[in-house]
Amino acid sequence: MFDIEAERPEHGPAIEALLDLSFGPGRYAKTAQRLREGNRPVPELCYVAFSDEGGERNMVGSLSFWPVVIGGVPGLMLGPLAVEPRLRGKGCGIKLMERGLADAKKLGYRLVILVGDAPYYARVGFGPVPPGRLTMPGPVDPSRLLFRELDIGAIAQAKGAIVKPPSSAEVKASGI
Numbered sequence: 420m421f422d423i424e425a426e427r428p429e430h431g432p433a434i435e436a437l438l439d440l441s442f443g444p445g446r447y448a449k450t451a452q453r454l455r456e457g458n459r460p461v462p463e464l465c466y467v468a469f470s471d472e473g474g475e476r477n478m479v480g481s482l483s484f485w486p487v488v489i490g491g492v493p494g495l496m497l498g499p500l501a502v503e504p505r506l507r508g509k510g511c512g513i514k515l516m517e518r519g520l521a522d523a524k525k526l527g528y529r530l531v532i533l534v535g536d537a538p539y540y541a542r543v544g545f546g547p548v549p550p551g552r553l554t555m556p557g558p559v560d561p562s563r564l565l566f567r568e569l570d571i572g573a574i575a576q577a578k579g580a581i582v583k584p585p586s587s588a589e590v591k592a593s594g595i
């Protein structure tokens with residue numbers, strides 16, 4: 420029912436419209452957004468979902484993953500994830516995430532975090548971050564801060580702040 424494809428530049432306006440519709444004006448006020456500002460999603464991990472409806476092919480879902488450092492462990496933040504309201508509840512969100520998580524693992528990522536509803540994301544293996552282990556750069560309901568290991572044991576190595584990766588300019592300045 421849904422085809423998952425790599426996001427291309429021409430999908431941009433439809434993705435923005437879907438995210439505005441799905442998250443409303445509070446979209447940029449969320450704490451997760453602080454990890455996106457000045458950051459870029461991983462190009463190989465940006466997806467759109469298409470659906471054939473009455474002979475018409477429409478873009479109906481989108482998902483991206485962002486590079487973050489999770490308590491010292493390089494990893495990813497999942498989201499935003501959004502599905503066109505009229506097609507929700509038909510498996511599109513899960514299909515997007517399963518594809519993205521499988522590709523992230525192939526690319527060597529070990530750990531993924533997100534802020535979202537635990538009962539939904541448990542369907543693709545996310546669980547609550549152990550209390551006190553990780554902090555976000557702003558207020559977050561701790562029961563909504565979730566993780567999924569792509570490499571077993573990665574969460575045990577993660578402790579402290581979840582931050583953006585150092586920019587290439589910062590890396591150069593530090594001489595790494």
Ligand SMILES: CC(C)(COP(=O)(O)OP(=O)(O)OC[C@H]1O[C@@H](n2cnc3c(N)ncnc32)[C@H](O)[C@@H]1OP(=O)(O)O)[C@@H](O)C(=O)NCCC(=O)NCCS
Binds near residue numbers: 511
């Ligand atoms: C959340 C969202 C991406 C789910 O996409 P979807 O394609 O409808 O989800 P799926 O079809 O893959 O999964 C649907 C199942 O998950 C359940 N589900 C959906 N959202 C849920 C939630 N927030 N909490 C618990 N269960 C949820 C549905 O009840 C359904 O259950 P069923 O299979 O037993 O009927 C979609 O509802 C959406 O775009 N919402 C607005 C944006 C948003 O909130 N994004 C997530 C940010 S945390």
